[in-house]
Structures are given as structure tokens and as C-alpha cells.
Amino acid sequence: MRRVYMDHSAxxxxxxxxxxxxxxxxxxxFGNPSSLHYFGRQGRRALDEAREKVASAIGAKPEEIVxxxxxxxxxxxxxxxxxxxxxxxxxxxxxxAVEHHAVLNTxxxxxxxxxxxxxxxxxxxxxxxxxDLTNAITDKTILISIMHANNEVGTVQPIKEMAALxxxxxxxxxxxxxxxxxxxxxxxxELGVDLLTIxxxxxxxxxxxxxxxxxxxxxWRQSLFHGGAQERLRRAGTENVPGIVALGKACELTVQxxxxxxVRLTGLRDKLIEEVMNKIPDVRLTGHPTKRLPNHVSFxxxxxxxxxxxxxxxxxxxxxSSGSACTSGSLEPSxxxxxxxxxxxxxxxxxxxxLGRDNIAEDVDYFIExxxxxxxxxxxxxxxxxxxxxxxxxxxADCKVSGSCHL
Amino acid sequence: MYTDKVMDHFExxxxxxxxxxxxxxxxxxxxxxxxxxxxxxxxxxxVITDIKFKTFGCGAAIATSSMVTEMAKGxxxxxxxxxSNQAVAEALDGLPPQKMHCSxxxxxxxxxxxxxxxxxxx
Numbered sequence: 001m002r003r004v005y006m007d008h009s010a011x012x013x014x015x016x017x018x019x020x021x022x023x024x025x026x027x028x029x030f031g032n033p034s035s036l037h038y039f040g041r042q043g044r045r046a047l048d049e050a051r052e053k054v055a056s057a058i059g060a061k062p063e064e065i066v067x068x069x070x071x072x073x074x075x076x077x078x079x080x081x082x083x084x085x086x087x088x089x090x091x092x093x094x095x096x097a098v099e100h101h102a103v104l105n106t107x108x109x110x111x112x113x114x115x116x117x118x119x120x121x122x123x124x125x126x127x128x129x130x131x132d133l134t135n136a137i138t139d140k141t142i143l144i145s146i147m148h149a150n151n152e153v154g155t156v157q158p159i160k161e162m163a164a165l166x167x168x169x170x171x172x173x174x175x176x177x178x179x180x181x182x183x184x185x186x187x188x189x190e191l192g193v194d195l196l197t198i199x200x201x202x203x204x205x206x207x208x209x210x211x212x213x214x215x216x217x218x219x220w221r222q223s224l225f226h227g228g229a230q231e232r233l234r235r236a237g238t239e240n241v242p243g244i245v246a247l248g249k250a251c252e253l254t255v256q257x258x259x260x261x262x263v264r265l266t267g268l269r270d271k272l273i274e275e276v277m278n279k280i281p282d283v284r285l286t287g288h289p290t291k292r293l294p295n296h297v298s299f300x301x302x303x304x305x306x307x308x309x310x311x312x313x314x315x316x317x318x319x320x321s322s323g324s325a326c327t328s329g330s331l332e333p334s335x336x337x338x339x340x341x342x343x344x345x346x347x348x349x350x351x352x353x354x355l356g357r358d359n360i361a362e363d364v365d366y367f368i369e370x371x372x373x374x375x376x377x378x379x380x381x382x383x384x385x386x387x388x389x390x391x392x393x394x395x396x397a398d399c400k401v402s403g404s405c406h407l
Numbered sequence: 408m409y410t411d412k413v414m415d416h417f418e419x420x421x422x423x424x425x426x427x428x429x430x431x432x433x434x435x436x437x438x439x440x441x442x443x444x445x446x447x448x449x450x451x452x453x454v455i456t457d458i459k460f461k462t463f464g465c466g467a468a469i470a471t472s473s474m475v476t477e478m479a480k481g482x483x484x485x486x487x488x489x490x491s492n493q494a495v496a497e498a499l500d501g502l503p504p505q506k507m508h509c510s511x512x513x514x515x516x517x518x519x520x521x522x523x524x525x526x527x528x529x
Contacts, residue, residue, distance in 0.1 A: 305441055307465035311409075311417060324465070325441050325509070333441065345438030381423050381469065383445040383461035384438060 003317045004363045008202075008295060008356035009151050009179060010321055014246070015204040015357075017253060022206060022246040033239055034230065043241050050248030054211050057251035058177075058196065059187035066212045066234045067244045071178040071199035074212035075102040075145075077224055077235070078174045078195040082143045083110050084223040086172070090140035096120045096128045096147070096157075097339035103145050103176055104335075116140065125288040126155040126340045133162050143172050148191070149180035152323055152336040152352060153287030154296025156184065163192035172218060178202055178210075182254035183262060183293045194218045198251075200243065204357070205250030209243035261357060266294040268355050272364045273297055279368060280375050282386065286337065286350065295355040300337070300346045301375060303384040309351055312374040318367055323350040345384075409466055410500040416470035421477050424459045430527060433519025435512045442468045442509060444516035446476070450524050453483050460516070467502050467510035471495050475513035484521050490514050 005013070014022075025046055031039030033047045048062070055062040068074045083093060095107045097119050104119075111117040118136045120128050128146055137144075144166050149156045159175050166173040174195035177186045182203040188196055195218065200209040214220050214234070227236025276283055282302040301309065306322030313320055323334025325348060332338070333347035342350075353367070379385075409417070424447075431448035442464035449457035458480050462472040475495050479487045492514045496502045502511060 303463065305464050305468070308417070308469060311414075311466045315418065343439075344441070348438070348441040381420065381461060382463040383434070383443055384463050 001317045002366060003319070004366055005319045005358060006353040006355060006363070006367065007319045007321050009352065009354035011201045011207065012204045012356055013358065014201075014206055015250070015253065018205055018246045018249045021249045022242045025242040025245040029241060029245075033241060034228070043239075046241055046245050047239055050244045053248035053252045054198075055213075057186075057255045058181075058198070058213060059189050060213050061216065063232070064188075064213055064216055066214060066231045067239060067247070068210045068212055068235060069208055069240070070201075070210040071100070071176065071197050072102040072210075074197040074199075074210045075100070075174075075176055076106050077222065078197060078212055078214075078220070079103065079106045079110070079143065079145055081220040081223045082172050082174070082195070082218075083115060085219050085221045086142040087115075090138075090142040092116045092118065092138050092140040092142060094118045094120060094133065094136050094141060094144045094146075096122060098122050098126050098128075098150050098152075098155075098336045099145070099147050100151055100176055100178070103147065107145065120146075122339050124341055125291075126150050126153045126286075126336060127288060127291070128157050128162070130158055130161045130165065134165060137165070137169060137171065141169070141171050143174065145174040145176070147179070148175045148177040148186065148196075149184070149293050149296075150287065150336060151179045152334055152350075153298045153340070154179075154292035154354075155288040156180065156291045156293065159191050159193065163194075167192060172220075179293065181251075182258060183265075183295055185258065188213055188215065195220065200247040200250055203250045203254045205246045206243055209240055209247045211247065257357075262294040265355050265359075268359060268361065268364055269294060269297055271361065272353060272355075272367065275364065275368045276371070279372055284346070286340065286342065293354075297353040297355070299351050299353075300342060301349040301351060302346065302386075303349070303382045304375065304378040305348050306350050308378055309349075309374060312378065313370065316370040316374075318370060320354075321352045323352070324348045408503050409470075412474075412499045413467065413470040413502065416473040416499065417466045420460075420469055420473035422459045422473065422480070423461070425461065426457055426459050429459075431520040431522075431524025433516050433521070433523050435515045435519055436464070436468075438463060440509065441465070442512060444468065444472050444512055446472075446513075446516040446520040448520045448524055450484060453485070455479050455482055455484065455487055458517075460513075465506070465510050467506040468512070470499055471502075471511055471513035472516070474498050475517050479517055484524065487517060488521055490517060 031043035033043040051062045163173040178199045196213040201207040306324030337347040426447040429447040434445040436443040460472040
């Protein structure tokens with residue numbers, strides 16, 4: 001069966017050049033970078049080279065890069081570390097309603113430990129407003145964390161404007177660039193951020209490795225991990241050298257190819273959006289129509305549910321994802337879609353298609369060819385249609401599921 | 408994550424559709440929650456002679472709807488009232504734990520349709 005992978009925001013295949021350097025490192029550079037001897041020095045050299053590559057990819061200095069176990073650790077470390085070190089200056093943290101859980105839940109956890117939290121709303125495109133941010137800042141604000149691009153709807157946030165605002169007020173600014181890295185330019189000076197998160201497995205590197213950029217002089221300290229003096233006291237634990245080497249290679253390649261790939265992917269993305277909108281009725285594009293990642297497509301299909309679409313697509317070899325409650329492991333649909341004002345019933349019908357370097361125009365054709373009958377079949381089975389969609393609102397008493405029902 | 412039986416009923420659902428002269432119609436769920444099941448019954452002499460469903464929901468919601476129609480067809484309404492959500496899930500060789508609560512409502516929809524039939528008979 002033909003397999004079409006359109007879930008690159010979930011994870012990416014590790015590219016062969018990255019596998020190669022990672023295997024070489026595993027086989028030949030086993031030394032502990034903290035060891036004085038020859039083997040240790042080999043490991044140290046591999047680590048240093050990777051750090052230079054990662055730094056160069058985002059316009060940073062090597063000493064500003066701290067390797068982590070991935071995006072979640074880097075987000076936790078960034079936010080917690082700033083909060084702990086700056087509590088004498090203030091206790092207010094600002095974030096947005098559409099952040100990844102690695103940021104949102106870290107900020108919420110601090111909210112239970114004496115910090116005051118503002119969660120900024122977003123507009124119907126999932127965009128945070130600079131004006132809302134301006135109004136939210138108080139003299140107690142110590143940290144703002146807003147993602148560069150959203151994982152569920154692809155909307156790119158005005159980080160440059162928001163970070164400039166933060167800097168003018170002496171507030172530290174963190175951005176999670178896990179989704180934007182390799183898709184659009186990510187440069188710490190152009191963005192003007194103090195801390196920035198990236199992850200290996202979203203850019204054709206392995207899982208289990210990521211990095212936190214910490215601008216030189218930033219009032220941050222490691223507050224979560226206790227242990228050895230690795231990463232210049234910023235992240236204890238023997239370094240994941242093969243993973244870090246792989247991250248370095250992945251960063252190097254992704255930046256080299258960014259300009260060409262982003263143009264190519266934008267073409268595929270726009271073809272996919274156009275064909276779905278033309279060939280399938282009652283579909284809405286979610287996220288910003290233009291200020292979105294070049295590889296990112298997200299829709300809500302009315303009257304049908306996301307998981308049943310995913311299962312049907314999987315039977316045809318197509319891999320995608322959904323923000324439906326049925327696929328989230330919780331009883332609520334995506335917090336991002338709900339924050340954008342999309343009603344629950346529509347959010348349950350969300351599908352995300354994220355393209356990557358392995359996708360070609362024929363994949364889009366194959367998707368359309370198969371998706372049209374899938375939607376028709378599921379709609380024929382659904383009791384909902386454009387005439388009766390809202391007749392169901394009074395049957396709330398039957399619903400035993402959602403605690404935060406909006407009806 | 409789903410059993411072969413669930414996937415079979417999802418891929419080839421039995422008794423999908425509506426019955427134009429149904430004498431019992433039942434519906435449970437709400438689009439807000441992500442699941443709605445609607446069951447149409449044709450009852451003759453207290454026996455379910457025809458049954459059809461329409462469902463908005465995940466794979467488990469569609470499979471349980473399909474299964475409950477198979478289990479209820481030809482049964483008396485007394486027998487059909489004794490069918491439980493648990494029995495439907497077991498007939499499908501089980502459902503993932505998180506689906507037991509939210510998407511396993513097919514027997515409730517059947518019972519609602521039988522209630523509707525009984526009210527119409529009064």
C-alpha cells in the first residue's frame with residue numbers, strides 16, 4: 001500500500017545524513033566528554049562541534065546553547081529557571097492560551113506556587129495581539145513566554161514586536177520555536193528573544209534531544225535538575241553525545257535547505273488547501289490564512305469526527321492527526337481550537353496535515369482522491385447536517401462527558 | 408488500539424441509515440461531546456423487525472452503534488432492553504478504557520428508541 005506521511009508536526013523521519021553521524025558517534029566516540037583522557041576528548045570535540053552548529057543555525061554563540069532531552073525539558077527549564085531566579089523582582093508571568101502543554105502546564109504549575117499568571121487570549125486565527133500583551137504587562141511581570149509558531153494550526157506569532165516590548169520593559173522573553181525551526185527563519189537576534197527552545201525530532205533528527213538557547217547575561221539558573229557540572233552548570237547529567245551530534249547535523253542541514261524547502265512546501269500547502277476547499281463542502285481552514293507555517297494545513301470538517309477520519313485515512317496509508325477529544329486522550333477537544341472560538345462540535349472534526357521534505361505533489365493528489373470518499377462515507381453515516389446541526393443543543397441532559405460544556 | 412471486530416464494524420458498519428416509517432426513534436449524546444447516536448426501530452408485535460442507525464463520533468462510537476443494531480435485530484423489546492453498553496463492548500472483544508465511558512452509548516440509544524416506541528403506543 002502507498003504510504004503518505006503528512007504528520008511532520010508530530011515527528012519527522014530521521015534523515016540518512018543524520019543517522020550516519022549519529023551511528024559514527026555511537027560506534028567511535030563513546031568517551032564521556034567530562035573525562036580528561038583521549039576518549040573523553042573525542043566526546044568533548046563532538047559535543048563542541050555540535051554546539052557550534054546549533055548556535056550557528058539560530059544566530060547564537062555556542063556558549064549560549066544548553067542541550068536538553070527535548071523541547072519539553074527546554075520549555076520547563078527556561079520558564080522555571082527564570083521564575084525562580086527573579087522572584088525577588090516580581091511574580092507575574094504572561095503566556096498565551098494556545099501554547100504547547102510543555103509551556104502552558106509549566107506556567108500553570110507556577111501559578112499554584114505563588115506566581116500570578118496571565119494567559120492571553122487569541123483571535124479567530126490563533127494569533128496573540130501585541131496590544132493585549134501591552135495591557136497585560138505590570139510592574140511585577142518577570143517573564144513572557146509565547147510560541148513562535150503554533151503546532152496545531154500553524155499560525156506564526158508576532159514574536160519580534162512582542163519581544164521588543166518585553167525588552168523595553170526589562171522583562172525576559174522566551175519562545176518555543178520547536179515548530180518554526182527549519183520551516184521559517186529562526187534567529188535569536190532578529191527575534192530579540194532571551195530564551196528559545198528547539199527540538200531534534202521535528203527537524204529530521206532523533207527523539208530525546210533538544211536545546212535551550214539562553215542569551216548571555218540572562219537572569220536564569222537551573223532550578224529543576226540537581227547533579228554534576230555538565231553544560232557549564234546549566235544541565236546536569238552526562239551529555240547525550242550521539243543525540244547532540246545528530247541535532248547539530250539536523251540543524252545544519254535544515255538551515256541550508258530552508259529557503260528552497262519553504263518555497264516548495266508553500267506550493268504544496270496551498271495546492272492542498274485549495275483542492276480540499278474546492279472539492280469538499282462544509283470545510284473550514286483553521287489558523288491564519290497567510291501568516292502560517294509553509295508546511296502546515298489544518299481544517300475542521302463539519303458533521304463528522306476527527307478520529308473516524310484518521311482511522312479511515314490510515315486504512316488508505318495516509319498519516320495525519322486531529323485535535324478531536326477522541327484522539328487527545330482527554331475528554332476535551334484541542335485547547336488551541338477552543339481558544340480560537342471554534343465550537344466544540346466543530347473542533348471534534350479537526351484534521352491537521354503537516355508536510356515535509358518527503359512529500360511530493362502526487363501525495364496531495366492521493367490525499368484528495370481518498371479524502372473525498374472518506375468524508376462522503378462518514379457524512380452519510382452522520383445524523384448531523386447543515387439543516388439540523390443546531391437542533392441538538394437542547395439534548396444536553398444526555399451528555400455525561402464534558403465538564404466544561406459551553407451550552 | 409482497536410480490536411479486529413471494532414475495525415470490521417467501523418469499516419463495514421451494519422444497518423446504517425434511517426427508517427422512513429420507524430415507530431421508535433432514540434437519540435443520545437451531543438455534538439459538543441463528540442458523540443451522537445440515533446437509532447430507528449421498526450417494531451411488530453413487540454419484536455424488532457428492522458433497526459438502523461446514524462452516528463456522529465469516533466471509531467468506537469460507529470462500531471458500537473453497528474454492533475447494537477446486529478444484537479437487537481429480531482429480539483423482543485423486553486430482550487433488547489436487557490442489552491447493556493457493557494454487553495455491546497464485550498461483543499466487540501472490548502474497547503480501549505478511555506472509550507468505555509464516552510463512546511459506549513449505543514445500548515442507551517437503543518433503549519431510548521424503545522422508550523419512544525412505547526410512548527407512541529400509549
